[in-house]
Amino acid sequence: MILFADYNTPYLFAISFVLLIGLLEIFALICGHMLSGALDAHLDHYDSITTGHISQALHYLNIGRLPALVVLCLLAGFFGLIGILLQHACVTLWQSPLPNLFVVPVSLLFTIIAVHYTGKVVVFLRKS
Numbered sequence: 508m509i510l511f512a513d514y515n516t517p518y519l520f521a522i523s524f525v526l527l528i529g530l531l532e533i534f535a536l537i538c539g540h541m542l543s544g545a546l547d548a549h550l551d552h553y554d555s556i557t558t559g560h561i562s563q564a565l566h567y568l569n570i571g572r573l574p575a576l577v578v579l580c581l582l583a584g585f586f587g588l589i590g591i592l593l594q595h596a597c598v599t600l601w602q603s604p605l606p607n608l609f610v611v612p613v614s615l616l617f618t619i620i621a622v623h624y625t626g627k628v629v630v631f632l633r634k635s
Contacts, residue, residue: 510591514604517611518590521583528580543576568619569626578622585621590614 511519528542535542565571570578590610597605604610 512604514594514607514610515591517607518587518594518614521587521590525580525584525587528576528583532576543574546575546579567623569623569629572629573626578626581622581625582618585618585625586614589617589621 532542568578568582573581593610593614594604597603597610
């Protein structure tokens, strides 16, 4: 499998987005700021939405337990990783990749589930 093939473009873009966010966070820390704090400052009042589908989706993705930038990086990272692994499995089994029209929704579904269960680990991380 060639990593930089055309069928891996959306997944490589997601992984490069995570790397870009990491570089921006390092640059912001050098300058004395926190990029994740700036993003969370705009999401102060999302807890006021207690009913509805948007509130349920935010709580399912653990926004509030985890910083929003961490959730965004988890979403992009898992999407890239799962998409590349699915395409690799298809190329290995059938010697041709599946169209991204089929792989992207499956990858998004597994990404949302992975982010939800990864966010449950935060209970063990924050003991302070």
